[in-house]
Amino acid sequence: MTQQVSTPAExxxxxxxxxxxxxxxxxxxxxxxxxxxxxxxxxxxxxxGDVLRSGELAALGTNDAAFVARLRxxxxxxxxxxxxxxxLPATDARTESLQGLSQHxxxxxxSFRWKLVAGFASVAAVVVVGWQLVVGVNASSGTPxxxxxxxxxxxxxAQVMIRDPRLDQLLAAHRQxxxxxxxxxxxxxxxxxxxxxxxx
Amino acid sequence: xxxxxxxxxxxxxxVVVAAxxxxxxxxxxxxxxxxxxxxxxxxxxxxxxxxxxxxxxxSRRRAYRxxxxxxxxxxxxxxxxxxxxxxxxxxxxxxxLTGVPRSTFxxxxxxxxxxxxxxxxxxxxxESLGLFPNLLQSTDNAIDQFYTVRQTGSERVAGFEADVVQxxxxxxxxxxxxxxxxxxxxxxxxxxxxxxxxxxxxxxxFSELQLDAPVSMNKLARMMANTEGYKVESPELSKTSAAxxxxxxxxxxxxxxxxxxxxxxxxxxxxxxxxxxQWIFSDGLASVSLFIEVxxxxxxxxxxxxxxxxTHTLARRWSDKSGEWWLTAVGEVPAQxxxxxxxxxxxxx
Numbered sequence: 091m092t093q094q095v096s097t098p099a100e101x102x103x104x105x106x107x108x109x110x111x112x113x114x115x116x117x118x119x120x121x122x123x124x125x126x127x128x129x130x131x132x133x134x135x136x137x138x139g140d141v142l143r144s145g146e147l148a149a150l151g152t153n154d155a156a157f158v159a160r161l162r163x164x165x166x167x168x169x170x171x172x173x174x175x176x177x178l179p180a181t182d183a184r185t186e187s188l189q190g191l192s193q194h195x196x197x198x199x200x201s202f203r204w205k206l207v208a209g210f211a212s213v214a215a216v217v218v219v220g221w222q223l224v225v226g227v228n229a230s231s232g233t234p235x236x237x238x239x240x241x242x243x244x245x246x247x248a249q250v251m252i253r254d255p256r257l258d259q260l261l262a263a264h265r266q267x268x269x270x271x272x273x274x275x276x277x278x279x280x281x282x283x284x285x286x287x288x289x290x
Numbered sequence: 291x292x293x294x295x296x297x298x299x300x301x302x303x304x305v306v307v308a309a310x311x312x313x314x315x316x317x318x319x320x321x322x323x324x325x326x327x328x329x330x331x332x333x334x335x336x337x338x339x340x341x342x343x344x345x346x347x348x349s350r351r352r353a354y355r356x357x358x359x360x361x362x363x364x365x366x367x368x369x370x371x372x373x374x375x376x377x378x379x380x381x382x383x384x385x386x387l388t389g390v391p392r393s394t395f396x397x398x399x400x401x402x403x404x405x406x407x408x409x410x411x412x413x414x415x416x417e418s419l420g421l422f423p424n425l426l427q428s429t430d431n432a433i434d435q436f437y438t439v440r441q442t443g444s445e446r447v448a449g450f451e452a453d454v455v456q457x458x459x460x461x462x463x464x465x466x467x468x469x470x471x472x473x474x475x476x477x478x479x480x481x482x483x484x485x486x487x488x489x490x491x492x493x494x495x496f497s498e499l500q501l502d503a504p505v506s507m508n509k510l511a512r513m514m515a516n517t518e519g520y521k522v523e524s525p526e527l528s529k530t531s532a533a534x535x536x537x538x539x540x541x542x543x544x545x546x547x548x549x550x551x552x553x554x555x556x557x558x559x560x561x562x563x564x565x566x567x568q569w570i571f572s573d574g575l576a577s578v579s580l581f582i583e584v585x586x587x588x589x590x591x592x593x594x595x596x597x598x599x600x601t602h603t604l605a606r607r608w609s610d611k612s613g614e615w616w617l618t619a620v621g622e623v624p625a626q627x628x629x630x631x632x633x634x635x636x637x638x639x
Binding site for chain 1: 342345346348349350358360362363364365367368369371382384386394396401403414416417418419433467477478481494525527549550552554566568570572574575576577578579581589594595596597598601602603605618620621622625
């Protein structure tokens with residue numbers, strides 16, 4: 091079992107990505123039927139994917155935004171301290187204060203979507219590491235490697251669009267004080283006044 | 291401090307700008323660059339500086355109104371533009387037609403943005419608008435050294451014949467630009483930012499334009515000054531220097547010169563130790579802001595690379611014995627340029 095501990099989690103992950111065919115698919119489904127942890131992983135994986143992929147969802151209500159904020163904070167906890175056996179991110183909702191994202195800043199402004207070029211891959215990898223750890227400890231294997239995970243962007247990665255109010259604020263600051271360009275007067279300023287939200 | 295820096299750059303740049311053909315008429319002194327006619331060399335032979343000066347002068351000398359369309363990263367936005375100038379000053383009004391309603395007014399480098407929904411008006415001075423053409427002169431070396439220019443033909447944009455000018459980077463640390471410059475005046479009527487494969491990342495273009503339109507400067511000035519019913523806010527910025535803040539670039543990124551360094555309050559409004567340092571670089575066409583904050587697990591993360599049109603951002607956690615920091619590099623440059631900035635950063639003391 092020790093040698094295989096990470097494989098089921100990877101299978102579930104691959105299943106969620108729709109990458110499995112044939113015997114691997116059968117195996118993954120079977121694993122899901124038999125194993126509570128695997129089903130929890132499956133559920134959380136979809137939840138994570140939904141929230142991160144959907145800017146609308148993330149911007150809809152305080153709970154969703156708080157979820158993303160908590161998720162981020164939890165993911166970092168997991169990577170830094172590797173607390174084994176911790177609950178899935180969504181279940182710890184009550185204890186965290188609602189910080190990290192401010193809602194009204196982005197509401198109704200559909201033009202502010204950031205395309206994740208490499209971030210999502212990193213996040214997904216971190217999630218998988220967290221799960222591997224859970225599975226690994228349950229299976230009483232040795233301590234998994236929990237070094238900071240660096241994932242290079244994959245070429246054919248699906249486009250993930252997200253909202254990030256913090257990043258929007260930095261962008262506004264960049265437009266306001268940076269944006270030093272010979273194009274500023276003839277075009278840059280008009281472009282920014284047309285496209286960007288005003289800086290605060 | 292920063293003024294001295296710019297003056298010094300300016301002095302160095304003046305020599306360079308005065309040298310190329312056709313530029314003898316160009317203003318050698320920055321005090322009154324509007325006094326002389328813009329460069330009128332043959333289009334096919336113009337240098338980058340000449341093109342940029344010509345485009346810049348057009349916006350200083352012409353009145354126009356029109357509709358501007360910006361497409362960036364799959365999104366589109368549009369606005370109605372009024373622009374008027376009298377040689378001394380120019381006033382501009384930008385009325386958004388998409389997204390959150392807002393009106394932006396600019397008198398030279400003074401900018402005020404009205405948000406009718408929140409009844410807030412943000413008033414600010416944008417140094418970047420006052421820099422040109424000093425900027426062109428100060429970074430002339432960089433622009434010539436890191437970009438090439440060629441006129442690729444003529445096309446009609448918004449009913450006007452325009453020269454199509456291709457500005458190509460000589461390395462992979464910056465994007466290419468394609469500019470449509472109205473033939474008679476030099477006014478930029480369309481601008482594209484292109485990546486290394488020649489794909490358009492972003493486009494700004496007039497869909498409709500009326501050159502030399504009757505735009506009333508007085509009326510625009512009155513509208514700009516009328517803040518009644520609005521809460522007027524100004525960003526709290528303090529000038530500093532990277533060295534004073536204990537930062538340096540051990541490995542400068544080719545072509546990018548440090549232009550300014552600011553401290554701004556934290557995003558949540560708290561001042562003090564949690565404020566954000568903004569270190570600004572430019573190669574004359576593209577600019578990069580390096581934001582440095584004290585790392586807080588609750589606020590920061592995840593690390594990652596994001597893109598919105600031509601603008602890229604790279605967020606990284608950074609630590610050494612001085613502590614843990616959160617870096618965010620933002621700029622209209624390829625991802626690898628941001629990586630170079632983040633990798634080159636060093637705690638200086």
